[in-house]
Amino acid sequence: MTSYLGGSSALALILVLSGCNSPGQTGAQQQSAAQGPAAQAGGWTDGTAAQLRKAIAGRAAHGLDQMRFDAVGEGSGAQDAVALTRVALSYAAALARGATDPAKLYDIYTVARPNPDLKQGLSAALKAGDVAGWLNGLAPADANYRRLSQAYLALRRQPAAQAAGISDAGEPIKPGVADPRLPSIAHQLVVLDYLKPEAAQGDRYTPAMVAAVKAMQADYGMEPDGVIGGEALAILNLSNVDRARAIAVGMERLRWLERTPQPTRIDVNLAAARLSYWRDGKLVDSRKVVVGEPDKETPQLGSPIFRLVANPTWTIPRSIERSELAGKSGSYLRAHNMARKNGWIVQQPGPKNSLGLVKFDMQNEHAIYLHDTPAKAMFALTQRQRSHGCVRVEDALGFAEILARDENVLDEWHKARATGKETFVKLPRQIPVRMLYQTVLFDEKGEPIVRNDPYGWDDRVGAALGFKVGKALRVRTDQADVGP
Incomplete structure (x- = not known):
């Protein structure tokens, strides 16, 4: 191409x-x-x-x-x-x-x-x-691109090796148990540099191996519980060819981007479900987000925030009305503070509103925006691709305070919140937002880690770059709720 x-x-x-x-x-x-x-x-x-x-x-x-x-x-x-x-x-x-x-x-x-x-x-x-x-x-001349380049060349220099092929059938492996898969698992942990070779002995899940698995789980954004289940085995079964492909795709995605991005901006990594807030060229805030589930993916947008909305109402899209609310009784709607208005179902302001207590209005034709949520428990999940496409922000009120303060509209924002009604606070300047998708992150040492590809979007890029179809990390996410 x-x-x-x-x-x-x-x-x-x-x-x-x-x-x-x-x-x-x-x-x-x-x-x-x-x-x-x-x-x-x-x-x-x-x-x-x-x-x-x-x-x-x-x-x-x-x-x-x-x-x-x-x-x-x-x-x-x-x-x-x-x-x-x-x-x-x-x-x-x-x-x-x-x-x-x-x-x-x-x-x-x-x-x-x-x-x-x-x-x-x-x-x-x-x-x-x-x-x-x-x-x-x-x-690109930035440090991340150089690290990806070095990692890719290192992987290409290694002899081609097949994936480990460790079976994911059977019960998850818990600390202290014996399992015939453990020698292969130990070998992969050594290859990935999580375990010293002398600790890769026998078919019992030893404390040294548990510590290695926990470190790997933390690097890959999983709950570091030391239990070897399907997600951990998916990581261990990745071959060097699969990792090289993901890193090449990561470099390609960086080449798509402007070399000098706006110094004040918000970047959302949809694959990792994390938000980064840059102010005058410095990273000043990072927090979890919940983004669209597979089949309702949050698109890769460049779209600025132009105002904060205190105590927002939510006009429910027809698609959600048909799929989630069809057949719901009037008592259900009243219990969720919803009512019909001009042919639409509208949820009134309040702490149970699906948009929470703040909406970050953005300029785009796809009705995608950042917002609060009453479903706080979702931020504790490892895989946070759970919404209908919009982006839910962890501690959204705290984030709104930061933006309002930085844009010198904090007093207006406090007054808007105090009304208890839907109130708009226009920002004196728009804040650019980039919805990006990057499946390769970096650990504390700056080494690239191939993470989950929840939307399967690496496949089409890899194919266009000439790579054969490979294996990518997939985790099912099927706990979406009614919210946007």
Whole structure:
């Protein structure tokens, strides 16, 4: 799925080279022209062609080694400007914007993307004779991207190994018991660097192994209870090929993003169900969220918060009315503070309102927003993909206080809350929100950890990058409630 970007830039380079190789020149004069004046005018030389070939040969550093970028072969040098330009712009686009188009991979993707002028960049690089330097500057330069790159290369250098194939049949394995699967489990814990080799002995679940499993569970966002059930076995059964694929997908998703995001913003990682609040370039708050369950996924949006809503009402969407409230009696509606208004079911303000006591209104056509919730217990769950698509924020009132204070509307916010009625507090400036999806997180040492892929969204990206269908971590989440 590489992009074809030829056109006027390629034509200009052809004309440059044609002018240098005009009729009447000798072979020596033509070679001199191709490597001298052509370079000064912005044409290809043997040197810049070699730089392009070397860059593409090293594309594994970006997780792109499963894709083909057919550069002109060794020895053809600058003679095929059309092909060189086409390949250079295609590879540059993969580094600068991603080798795939998320707007085509997903029904909804509105997060802002980079859009550099690659034709102008290539022209300048050719004039400077530094195609390598130009290409090296296109991919993300942040620490997370570098860590992913290093991890991917390390995995690709290891011998290909099959998944462990540890059976998930039978009862969960509890501390102290014996189980024939434990030698294989111990081996995988050693491979993943959670257990020392000398502790991988026998078929009994020892305290050393329990500690290793708890550390692994914590890294993967699971309840660290030391019990080896289906989720823990899914992690242990991932092969290096599966991990490499997930890391390559993680790099691709970073290439989709603007290189310099807004310094004040809110990022929501839908895969991890966590919110991060950045203020003036610094991370100042992070908290759990509940996002859409599979089949009701929260879309990947770029959409700003423009106002806070105190004591919100909730007009129930037709889809939820049909699926969740069909056949409910009038007494049920009254018990949940609901009433029909102009043909819609509306839930009135109050602590039992499904939006809780605060809504963070956002500008998008998909009716997606952040809000409070009375279902506080869901924040204690490991897998928090439980809503109908909107994003529920842990301690939403506390988060609203932070935003109101930072935006100098704290007094207005307090007055709005005190009314007990639905009241709107407009923010003096909009706060950008990015709904992202990243299945690779980092542990305390900065090492990448392949986490759960609750929506299965890694599959389509991995396939588009040329990877065979692999195994990803899946956890069923079937405890959604009536709320948005």
